[in-house]
Amino acid sequence: MPVITMREALHDALREEMIRDQNVFLLGEEIGRFGGSYKVTEGLIDEFGPERVLSTPIAESGIMGMATGAAMTGLRPVAEIMTINFIMVGMDQLVNNAAKIPYMFGGEARTPLVVRTPSGAAHQLTAQHSQSLEVWFAYVPGMYVVAPSTPADAKGLLKSSIRNDNPILFVENLVMYNEKGEVPEGDHVVPIGKADIKREGGDLSIITYSRMVHMALEAADVLAEEGISVEVVDLRSLRPLDVETMIASVKKTNRALVLHEGWYKYGAGAEVAAQIQEHAFDYLDHPVVRISGQEVPMPYSTVLERAAQPRMEDVVERARFMLGRK
Amino acid sequence: MVKEIERTELEPTSTENRPAEFHESKEELHSLFRTMSLIRRFEDTGWEMYTRAKIGGYFHTNHGEEATVVGTICPLRPQDWIVSFYREHGHIIARGTDPKYVMAELFGREHGVAHGRGGSMHLFDYSRHFLGGYGIVAGQMPLAIGVGWSSKYRGQDEITLLLTGEGAMANGASHEALNMIGLYHLPVITVVVNNLYGMGTTVHESAANPEIWKRGEMYGMHGAQVDGMDVMAVRRTMQDAMKRASNGQPSLIEAMTYRYRGHSVADAARYRSTEEVQSWRQQDPIERFYRQLSKADLITEEERNAIDESVEKQVNAAVEFADSDEHPDPNGLFDHLYVDPPAGVSL
Numbered sequence A: 001m002p003v004i005t006m007r008e009a010l011h012d013a014l015r016e017e018m019i020r021d022q023n024v025f026l027l028g029e030e031i032g033r034f035g036g037s038y039k040v041t042e043g044l045i046d047e048f049g050p051e052r053v054l055s056t057p058i059a060e061s062g063i064m065g066m067a068t069g070a071a072m073t074g075l076r077p078v079a080e081i082m083t084i085n086f087i088m089v090g091m092d093q094l095v096n097n098a099a100k101i102p103y104m105f106g107g108e109a110r111t112p113l114v115v116r117t118p119s120g121a122a123h124q125l126t127a128q129h130s131q132s133l134e135v136w137f138a139y140v141p142g143m144y145v146v147a148p149s150t151p152a153d154a155k156g157l158l159k160s161s162i163r164n165d166n167p168i169l170f171v172e173n174l175v176m177y178n179e180k181g182e183v184p185e186g187d188h189v190v191p192i193g194k195a196d197i198k199r200e201g202g203d204l205s206i207i208t209y210s211r212m213v214h215m216a217l218e219a220a221d222v223l224a225e226e227g228i229s230v231e232v233v234d235l236r237s238l239r240p241l242d243v244e245t246m247i248a249s250v251k252k253t254n255r256a257l258v259l260h261e262g263w264y265k266y267g268a269g270a271e272v273a274a275q276i277q278e279h280a281f282d283y284l285d286h287p288v289v290r291i292s293g294q295e296v297p298m299p300y301s302t303v304l305e306r307a308a309q310p311r312m313e314d315v316v317e318r319a320r321f322m323l324g325r326k
Numbered sequence B: 001m002v003k004e005i006e007r008t009e010l011e012p013t014s015t016e017n018r019p020a021e022f023h024e025s026k027e028e029l030h031s032l033f034r035t036m037s038l039i040r041r042f043e044d045t046g047w048e049m050y051t052r053a054k055i056g057g058y059f060h061t062n063h064g065e066e067a068t069v070v071g072t073i074c075p076l077r078p079q080d081w082i083v084s085f086y087r088e089h090g091h092i093i094a095r096g097t098d099p100k101y102v103m104a105e106l107f108g109r110e111h112g113v114a115h116g117r118g119g120s121m122h123l124f125d126y127s128r129h130f131l132g133g134y135g136i137v138a139g140q141m142p143l144a145i146g147v148g149w150s151s152k153y154r155g156q157d158e159i160t161l162l163l164t165g166e167g168a169m170a171n172g173a174s175h176e177a178l179n180m181i182g183l184y185h186l187p188v189i190t191v192v193v194n195n196l197y198g199m200g201t202t203v204h205e206s207a208a209n210p211e212i213w214k215r216g217e218m219y220g221m222h223g224a225q226v227d228g229m230d231v232m233a234v235r236r237t238m239q240d241a242m243k244r245a246s247n248g249q250p251s252l253i254e255a256m257t258y259r260y261r262g263h264s265v266a267d268a269a270r271y272r273s274t275e276e277v278q279s280w281r282q283q284d285p286i287e288r289f290y291r292q293l294s295k296a297d298l299i300t301e302e303e304r305n306a307i308d309e310s311v312e313k314q315v316n317a318a319v320e321f322a323d324s325d326e327h328p329d330p331n332g333l334f335d336h337l338y339v340d341p342p343a344g345v346s347l
């Protein structure tokens, strides 16, 4: 299987879907000649022209409203919001329009659109540029929130998202565009709503998504040396939430640790923990543990930024504790 | 309500010096020249410190915009307010904040202007009524409605200078801000720093009508366009707008300028030609002001050298201060999150 980067996987998915379906078009800031802030759309304007790769003004509300209107009338827009931090500026269009229209009009309309955007914290980008806001959208009935952790999932899920008839927030991660992985050749499609066991184990389930999957895998390596066998469950989407897969894992391991970037209270960990106690309470040998970022706006100083982010060492330490070690 | 539209003479591609008229004292003119030179030097050094990994995050500089920055900020009185955006190192320096505290912020240190929490995009100095740099494009603009309203409400003779980029003028927040400023006759001067690009997008690609100053009329304010590479022209336009603001008439000033460097340190700016950059550099605002002053016998080469030297010393001292300043204590991670939170509850 070819090994490609996350960026290439996303780029290829967009390109292949644009070739497959004339109604797919891209819109967003700097996605044309500039190639996208994270260079995902590089070269697409040369192949498909400025009407199918529309570089817009700095107008997030306009972008998402435009995507919704176009989706209602037969097109399949894929919008890029430069980072998830800017999505608030246009959030109304997504939450009050795109997610509501199918239901509010009794099924008379559809809003098949994808909003791609990178989430996460890194590189001292500070309070207004380091947020993980995807849970806000996962709260909204009518939205799907997809968040892949590998190039293969990114490609397969982006293709499914573009073909899907619902409004989808497609969450990428700020620091993962250069991450490499094997991606199957041909029309590789991953179904939306299916979690994936990224590593099998018997002592503890780490339930996570996006970049934190890799921190979980690292922690699993460390713990394996101590004889602790960790199962890593990659949710791949926050809505739909694959409760079945994560509950099956917890019933097997009897311990669950939820790991995500962003804030603790009301975060994805809260929902996952609640699902586990509803469906697997009698199987638990330890209360569900949540690890997240600290509940502060991200500070600039390197020292403070490090202190505010989830750390692999903490995952290892909490896991040991859950198993009664040290 | 006066609805008068004026267009100040504009010659962004001319290298010819317009004969400047000076009402200011020599000291005042030298001070303007020094501030422009200080900003240039600060940005050069900051850029270098960034490449040496002393500074991180996004880093947007005012290289090329010094006349616009100094021309709009220096005429302000101590009681006036400034609301700015992420490209604001020069803004806070022009306002008089000691560069050493600005550099310390860029280094992420405890004695920086935001105590190492904010960084390049979020500089702040309440004592100088500098109400901050903000990172969401156009997100700072609605704040100026409230600041202007507050001055009026408290019955104070204060003016608010709202700075923004031309790219931001395509965002919805700009419309809400300008409409309400005009509607309530607030003492707010909005300066659109038109450096022709928002990242790689030209103003012609972002604005249905790229003559942004003309929007003044539709918001019930005075509109003016000015050569933002000419510090005295900017200053005159600003002083005129300040008089109007004191009489309850807001202004929208579009200053035509250019950013010499990429959008941020990471941007190689391949979307524009070397010829274009060169043509703007030929009318460099600092050199142009120097020529104007020396033509009028208001500055000598020795005086200029002395200014350059003192500026260099000041910036070097700022780096030294920043580099030796302490990092914030990680135990202070939750400081400043709430004021007087209740005890015994999970915040």
Ligand SMILES: Cc1ncc(C[n+]2csc(CCOP(=O)(O)OP(=O)(O)O)c2C)c(N)n1
Pocket (backbone or CB within 6 Å): A029, A058, A060, A082, A086, A089, B060, B087, B135, B136, B137, B138, B164, B165, B166, B167, B168, B169, B193, B195, B197, B198, B199, B263
């Ligand atoms: C709402 C929002 N969208 C996008 C961005 C990313 N971004 C940062 S600066 C910028 C360009 C702004 O251009 P302009 O207003 O002309 O100011 P300049 O940077 O040229 O000074 C963009 C798109 C952002 N910070 N906020």
